Amino acid sequence: MTPGEFREQGRRLVDWIADYMERAGDRPVRSRARPGEVFAALPEAPPERPEPWDAILRDLDEIVLPGLTHWQSPRFFGYFPANASGPAILGELVSAGLGVQGMLWSTSPACTEIETRTLDWLARLIGLPERFLSTSGRGAGVIQGTASEAALVAMVAARERAIRGGARAESLVAYTSTQAHSSIVKAGMVAGLGAERVRLVGVDERLRLDPSRLEAEIERDRGAGLTPFFVAATLGTTSSGAVDPLDSIGRLAESEGAWLHVDAAWAGSALVAPEHRWMIEGVERADTFNFNPHKWMLTNFDCSALWVADRRDLTRALSITPEYLRTKESDAGAVIDYRDWQIPLGRRFRALKLWFVMRAFGAEGLREHVRRGVRHGELFERLARESDVFEVVGERSLSLVCVAHRAGDAATLSAMERVNDSGEALFTHTKLPTAGGERAVIRLAAGGARQTDEDVRAAFAALERAAAETG
Amino acid sequence: MTPGEFREQGRRLVDWIADYMERAGDRPVRSRARPGEVFAALPEAPPERPEPWDAILRDLDEIVLPGLTHWQSPRFFGYFPANASGPAILGELVSAGLGVQGMLWSTSPACTEIETRTLDWLARLIGLPERFLSTSGRGAGVIQGTASEAALVAMVAARERAIRGGARAESLVAYTSTQAHSSIVKAGMVAGLGAERVRLVGVDERLRLDPSRLEAEIERDRGAGLTPFFVAATLGTTSSGAVDPLDSIGRLAESEGAWLHVDAAWAGSALVAPEHRWMIEGVERADTFNFNPHKWMLTNFDCSALWVADRRDLTRALSITPEYLRTKESDAGAVIDYRDWQIPLGRRFRALKLWFVMRAFGAEGLREHVRRGVRHGELFERLARESDVFEVVGERSLSLVCVAHRAGDAATLSAMERVNDSGEALFTHTKLPTAGGERAVIRLAAGGARQTDEDVRAAFAALERAAAETG
Numbered sequence: 001m002t003p004g005e006f007r008e009q010g011r012r013l014v015d016w017i018a019d020y021m022e023r024a025g026d027r028p029v030r031s032r033a034r035p036g037e038v039f040a041a042l043p044e045a046p047p048e049r050p051e052p053w054d055a056i057l058r059d060l061d062e063i064v065l066p067g068l069t070h071w072q073s074p075r076f077f078g079y080f081p082a083n084a085s086g087p088a089i090l091g092e093l094v095s096a097g098l099g100v101q102g103m104l105w106s107t108s109p110a111c112t113e114i115e116t117r118t119l120d121w122l123a124r125l126i127g128l129p130e131r132f133l134s135t136s137g138r139g140a141g142v143i144q145g146t147a148s149e150a151a152l153v154a155m156v157a158a159r160e161r162a163i164r165g166g167a168r169a170e171s172l173v174a175y176t177s178t179q180a181h182s183s184i185v186k187a188g189m190v191a192g193l194g195a196e197r198v199r200l201v202g203v204d205e206r207l208r209l210d211p212s213r214l215e216a217e218i219e220r221d222r223g224a225g226l227t228p229f230f231v232a233a234t235l236g237t238t239s240s241g242a243v244d245p246l247d248s249i250g251r252l253a254e255s256e257g258a259w260l261h262v263d264a265a266w267a268g269s270a271l272v273a274p275e276h277r278w279m280i281e282g283v284e285r286a287d288t289f290n291f292n293p294h295k296w297m298l299t300n301f302d303c304s305a306l307w308v309a310d311r312r313d314l315t316r317a318l319s320i321t322p323e324y325l326r327t328k329e330s331d332a333g334a335v336i337d338y339r340d341w342q343i344p345l346g347r348r349f350r351a352l353k354l355w356f357v358m359r360a361f362g363a364e365g366l367r368e369h370v371r372r373g374v375r376h377g378e379l380f381e382r383l384a385r386e387s388d389v390f391e392v393v394g395e396r397s398l399s400l401v402c403v404a405h406r407a408g409d410a411a412t413l414s415a416m417e418r419v420n421d422s423g424e425a426l427f428t429h430t431k432l433p434t435a436g437g438e439r440a441v442i443r444l445a446a447g448g449a450r451q452t453d454e455d456v457r458a459a460f461a462a463l464e465r466a467a468a469e470t471g
Numbered sequence: 472m473t474p475g476e477f478r479e480q481g482r483r484l485v486d487w488i489a490d491y492m493e494r495a496g497d498r499p500v501r502s503r504a505r506p507g508e509v510f511a512a513l514p515e516a517p518p519e520r521p522e523p524w525d526a527i528l529r530d531l532d533e534i535v536l537p538g539l540t541h542w543q544s545p546r547f548f549g550y551f552p553a554n555a556s557g558p559a560i561l562g563e564l565v566s567a568g569l570g571v572q573g574m575l576w577s578t579s580p581a582c583t584e585i586e587t588r589t590l591d592w593l594a595r596l597i598g599l600p601e602r603f604l605s606t607s608g609r610g611a612g613v614i615q616g617t618a619s620e621a622a623l624v625a626m627v628a629a630r631e632r633a634i635r636g637g638a639r640a641e642s643l644v645a646y647t648s649t650q651a652h653s654s655i656v657k658a659g660m661v662a663g664l665g666a667e668r669v670r671l672v673g674v675d676e677r678l679r680l681d682p683s684r685l686e687a688e689i690e691r692d693r694g695a696g697l698t699p700f701f702v703a704a705t706l707g708t709t710s711s712g713a714v715d716p717l718d719s720i721g722r723l724a725e726s727e728g729a730w731l732h733v734d735a736a737w738a739g740s741a742l743v744a745p746e747h748r749w750m751i752e753g754v755e756r757a758d759t760f761n762f763n764p765h766k767w768m769l770t771n772f773d774c775s776a777l778w779v780a781d782r783r784d785l786t787r788a789l790s791i792t793p794e795y796l797r798t799k800e801s802d803a804g805a806v807i808d809y810r811d812w813q814i815p816l817g818r819r820f821r822a823l824k825l826w827f828v829m830r831a832f833g834a835e836g837l838r839e840h841v842r843r844g845v846r847h848g849e850l851f852e853r854l855a856r857e858s859d860v861f862e863v864v865g866e867r868s869l870s871l872v873c874v875a876h877r878a879g880d881a882a883t884l885s886a887m888e889r890v891n892d893s894g895e896a897l898f899t900h901t902k903l904p905t906a907g908g909e910r911a912v913i914r915l916a917a918g919g920a921r922q923t924d925e926d927v928r929a930a931f932a933a934l935e936r937a938a939a940e941t942g
Contacts, residue, residue, distance in 0.1 A: 001557030001831065003489040010485030013561050017568030018474040018481070031580050035805045038584035039605075046592035050833040060565065064823075067581025072570045079578075079795070082817075084570030086472030090484050094531065096563035096771050097488030099543045099555030107550075109502050110538025113509035121517035134510075145616060146815035156661055169663065170641070182791040183816055189788070190627050190814060192640065192663025238795055294817075300567050301819050317660070320653045324550070324709055324901040324914070334506045343661060343814065344617035345654055346553070346765075348772050352535075360472065362521040430795040443795070 009053050016057065017089065020065075021072070025455070028423025029073045031066065038067040069426065074448055074455040078428040080238070080266045080400075081373075081447040085298040087360035091353025092300055102347045105335035106327040112336055115143055115351035118358060122293070122305055125363055126271035129284045132307040134336075141307045142314075142341040143350045147265035148183035149343060150290040150306040153314065155187045155230055158259030158287070160317035162229035165257070173221050174198045174230035177209035177244060178433070179237040181263060207242035207394065207432065209233065214252055228256045235279045236267025239430040239443070241397025243267065247282030254285050262289045265304070269296035270374070270398050272366045287313065296399070296447045298369060299357045303350055308341075315340040373399035373447035376456045380444040383460040389467045393432060393441045402432060402441040405467055409440035416442045418466035425459035480524050487528065488560065491536075492543070496926070499894020500544045502537065509538040540897065545919055545926040549899035551709070551737045551871075552844075552918040556769040558831035562824025563771055573818045576806035577798040583807055586614055586822035589829060593764070593776055596834055597742035600755045603778040605807075612778045613785075613812040614821045618736035619654035620814055621761040621777040624785065626658045626701055629730030629758070631788035633700035636728070644692050645669045645701040648680035648715060649904070650708040652734060678713035678865065678903065680704065685723055701730045706750045706762075707738025710901040710914070712868025714738065718753030725756050733760045736775070740767035741845070741869050743837045758784065767870070767918045769840060770828045774821055779812075786811040844870035844918035847927045851915040854931040860938045864903060864912045873903060873912040876938055880911035887913045889937035896930035 001009075041063045071082045102111030119141025120133045134140035144150040155174065162172055174193060176184045178200040188198035199221070202213045218228045231253040233244040246262065253260040262283060268291020270276040283289060290306045293299035308314055319340040321330070329335045339345050361369070377399035384392045384403045393402045405411035416427050428445075431438040442463070446456060472480075512534045542553045573582030590612025591604045605611035615621045626645065633643055645664060647655045649671040659669035670692070673684045689699045702724040704715040717733065724731040733754060739762020741747040754760060761777045764770035779785055790811040792801070800806045810816050832840070848870035855863045855874045864873045876882035887898050899916075902909040913934070917927060 003492045003557075006492065006557040006560070007486060007489045009557070009561060010489070010564070011482050013564055013568075014478060014481030014485060017565065018478045020568060021474045021477065030577075033580040033584075035576070035580070035800055036584070038581045039588050042585065042588040044591075044606075046589075046596055046829045046834055048834045050836055051830040053831070056827060056830055064569075064581050064585070067584065068569060068571050068579045069577065071572055071579075079572070082570060082572050084567065086474075086477040086480070089477070089564070089567040089570075090480060092567035093481070093484055093560070093564045094488065096555065096560040097484075097491060098535075098539060099553060099560075099771060100539050101542055101550075101553050101772065105506070106501075106540065108539045108542075109504040109506070110509045110535050113504075113507070113538065114513065114535070117510050117513040118517075120515075125517055135515075146817045148815045148817075152661070152814065159663070169665075182793045182796070186789070186791055186814075186816075189791075190623070191661065192630070194640075195791075238793075300570060301572065301817055302815075318657070320657055320660075320666075322653045322709075322901075324899060325653070329506055343623065343657075344619045344773075345657075346617050346619075346772055356527060358517045359522040359527055360524070363517055363519045365521055428795060430793075 012057065016060070024070055024073045025075060027070055027073065029070050029075050029426040030420050030423060031069045033067045038063060072449065074451045075425040075459050076448055077444050077446060077459055078426045080295045080445050082294060082301055083296060083298045083449045084300045085357060085449050087356040088298060088300040088353040091356040095349040095352045098349060100349055102349055103339040103345050104325065104327055104330060104337045106329050111349045111351065112338055114355055115338065116140055116336060118351050118355045119305055119307065121358055123307060126268065127274065127277045127280065128289060128307060131284065131309055132289060138311065139307060139309045140311050140336065141305055142338055144304040144306050144342060145302040146304050147263060147290055147292055148186060150304050151183050151232065151261065151263060152187040152190055153306065153342060154259065154261040154288040155191050157313045157317040158230040159191065161259065161313055162227060167227040167229060171225060171227040172197065172229045173226045175201055175214060175217065175228065176232040177201050177203050177234060179203055179207050179239055179242055180232060180234045181238050181265065184232045207237065207240050209244040209249060211245060211248040211252060214249065218252065218256060228258045230259045230261065232261045232263055235262060235264035236397060240394050240402055240432055241267065241400040243279050243397065246280065250282045250285035259287045260285055262286045264289065264291040266292065266295050267398060269293065270370050272363065273370050293354060296370065296373060297366060298361060298449060299354050303354055376446035376451055377401055379453060379456045380446060380460060387464060389464055393439060399446040401444045403444060404439060404441045411467065411470065412440050412442060414470045415463055415467040418470055419462045422462065424462040483528065487531070495541050495544045496546060498541055498544065500541050500546050500897040501891050501894060502540045504538045509534060543920065545922045546896040546930050547919055548915050548917060548930055549897045551766045551916050553765060553772055554767060554769045554920045555771045556828060556920050558827040559769060559771040559824040562827040566820040566823045569820060571820055573820055574810040574816050575796065575798055575801060575808045577800050582820045582822065583809055585826055586809065587611055587807060589822050589826045590776055590778065592829055594778060597739065598745065598748045598751065599760060599778060602755065602780055603760060609782065610778060610780045611782050611807065612776055613809055615775040615777050615813060616773040617775050618652065618734060618761055618763055619657060621775050622654050622703065622732060622734060623658040623661055624777065624813060625730065625732040625759040626662050628784045628788040629701040630662065632730065632784055633698060638698040638700060642696060642698040643668065643700045644697045646672055646685055646688065646699065647703040648672050648674050648705060650674050650678050650710055650713055651703060651705045652709050652736065655703045678708065678711050680715040680720060682716060682719040682723060685720065689723065689727060699727045699729045701732065703732045703734055706733060706735035707868060711865050711873055711903055712738065712871040714750050714868065717751065721753045721756030730758045731756055733757045735760065735762040737763065737766050738869060740764065741841050743834065744841050764825060767841065767844060768837060769832060769920060770825050774825055847917035847922055848872055850924060850927045851917060851931060858935060860935060864910060870917040872915045874915060875910055875912045882938065882941065883911050883913060885941045886934055886938040889941055890933045893933065895933040
């Protein structure tokens with residue numbers, strides 16, 4: 001492909017994406033493809049000769065689009081939002097166009113230093129203490145692919161720190177809540193602790209990790225000769241958005257010498273608005289803090305921001321330097337080599353999209369976006385409170401509300417399925433612990449990049465209609 | 472950003488990238504930025520108000536470009552190539568524009584099924600046996616971020632299989648060669664084996680893992696009550712491109728019941744040309760096979776293709792299903808959920824760029840690209856053989872040749888540094904084991920997407936000139 005052809009097809013695809021943005025709301029939100037349908041639409045063997053771009057674009061329209069669940073539709077309220085935005089898409093485009101590797105500082109200094117600076121910016125923007133900024137000389141931020149990788153990196157660093165401190169690997173125990181994301185347990189599985197050495201501590205009636213139970217579990221494990229080495233607190237759980245009491249948890253972790261990891265994957269974006277910073281009271285005790293701008297901060301996946309209080313904890317656990325990766329700048333300790341802060345060796349220039357987003361929206365644009373999401377959560381909450389059919393379960397957290405049909409789980413799930421089948425909106429479900437067992441709920445997760453009040457109202461109306469039709 | 476503004480800025484950036492492609496060879500290959508220079512060029516705090524795109528584009532030219540080492544320059548011969556190409560860049564653009572998540576089949580069926588199909592295509596294209604294709608019903612491919620992640624996933628799956636088979640976690644030992652990539656040891660560190668339980672087996676005079684030494688190490692470990700559970704063979708080592716004898720290694724692994732992982736990260740791309748398939752003799756014994764289209768197969772980073780012979784080995788080791796991730800298609804076992812084949816939960820639509828590359832180049836275009844890289848390796852070899860100053864060390868492997876100054880290591884490294892400082896070309900170094908110890912060599916790694924004979928000649932001439940000037 002010559003640069004001239006790239007110009008031509010590139011413009012076509014930019015237009016195609018702009019058209020997609022404009023029409024994303026017109027499509028059924030959830031794909032109607034049946035298992036195997038897309039697979040069968042592609043030939044069994046790769047083409048021997050080059051195919052024309054017309055054929056590729058036609059397949060984008062005819063095979064790809066019907067096979068997608070449209071996360072960028074303004075009526076997507078499932079899981080958590082995975083915000084895309086124009087500036088972030090263009091950041092990915094430029095990153096791909098430059099095609100540089102940021103594994104070492106010297107393999108592209110700008111790739112490393114723009115990342116370090118934009119994560120300093122982001123730390124300021126969400127109110128993290130100075131110790132997490134690179135300018136502290138000890139902490140700094142790094143972009144990981146996902147919160148799962150951030151949790152794994154933190155756990156591995158914690159393990160090495162504990163072993164350096166004299167603990168036996170076999171004695172190590174980690175703690176998080178029953179409501180924490182599955183990635184914490186998965187990190188334990190990958191790191192070789194096994195799921196059974198990740199304790200799932202019970203929660204209070206607001207589904208927050210209960211510090212008194214954490215204390216009791218730690219005491220029991222200490223009594224059995226085990227070593228508590230890692231505690232993960234969640235700010236904004238996946239099921240209900242519960243915010244663990246960071247301050248109390250941090251004091252316990254500190255008194256045990258355990259690593260405190262804060263998983264704010266979704267709710268972290270809300271911290272750009274100062275009214276939500278009550279969540280991070282006590283964050284100065286954290287060893288690592290993580291949130292995903294790729295969820296609710298307009299930055300395309302993947303962009304998971306991880307800050308570490310002492311960068312040496314990461315590099316001691318993850319650094320290996322064969323001869324072919326030695327450089328004089330690294331040998332001199334003058335630079336950051338991000339390969340030693342992550343699982344992979346290679347890395348692309350992901351900071352560009354974050355830099356573009358922060359510049360194109362400005363801090364005020366990001367605050368406005370988050371506040372709109374919270375207003376939409378409030379609107380969902382109000383609509384559900386006014387409803388005769390649905391009720392709010394638990395409490396709204398930021399832009400997330402859980403609702404259930406008053407008639408019980410079957411009615412809840414069948415109303416949701418009916419909306420999802422209709423394509424008018426998309427919700428996902430979970431089960432929340434209750435006094436008597438657990439209850440199925442529909443999660444209404446607002447925060448999409450292009451959502452309006454009208455989308456929220458239309459989605460809730462679809463849910464009420466579905467309930468009436470199935471009722 | 473409205474769709475209209477996206478159209479306007481998108482076209483501008485497509486043109487900017489096309490200009491970059493056209494000019495990439497005019498810039499100094501290695502960045503001249505000093506540590507901290509790019510960081511200092513960015514303000515301390517993020518902008519409060521949105522900035523205009525003119526400011527962002529100006530900074531791309533004035534701050535970013537001088538801070539890059541140009542991996543896409545036709546005179547980049549360092550590390551291994553990290554091929555970008557027009558079709559792959561556009562694939563990344565479309566993936567970002569669609570902004571879908573492929574963690575579950577149901578979160579975008581096309582994202583999963585196009586990946587499964589294109590990896591079947593790719594398996595055919597490189598001559599892998601039928602058992603690695605999804606159509607076998609048992610094996611299939613998956614895109615990982617990097618070969619490091621592929622090795623970690625393989626090792627974790629191997630560990631769980633060994634433990635299911637009755638082995639104690641503490642007894643497990645892995646094997647690879649002293650010349651294997653550092654990612655194998657890193658996988659051991661992350662997975663909790665520790666570097667010390669990854670045995671680095673000695674190599675023969677061609678720097679290939681020596682099966683008789685592997686056998687002896689296994690016997691010694693068995694004698695000590697340990698359990699050999701994982702063997703990684705390398706096709707194309709990073710330092711010299713050595714190709715381990717897969718067939719013999721596979722027989723040993725098989726007789727031990729150990730997992731055989733094949734790391735063909737770089738050399739795997741060469742398999743598109745049938746004359747290089749001698750390397751995979753014995754691959755039918757592999758449990759996992761991995762190579763990086765993002766190195767030498769024109770597909771932008773990140774795209775590391777991993778095939779597994781029995782997909783249940785991955786899903787048993789990596790699957791956790793909280794309620795909020797349950798879907799009826801997954802419960803029915805009718806679909807692939809790639810989240811259970813990888814470390815992260817989320818994943819973007821990376822198959823698009825691979826699909827675009829295979830269609831836009833066709834199989835014949837990919838073979839032509841790889842063959843041109845090999846011809847450039849041969850040209851480097853010839854130039855070095857004709858040289859009075861340099862000599863070839865060891866043997867060329869595909870597009871990789873190692874050369875050294877006849878006067879010794881200091882002369883070798885100073886000639887390389889002088890070229891790298893000049894910006895005329897970029898090489899990296901390594902040290903190769905020799906009878907008497909080790910020898911510093913310059914690695915000439917051809918295979919860039921836009922390299923010509925002229926670039927190869929110019930780069931070698933720069934090296935000879937540098938040697939004359941320092942000599």
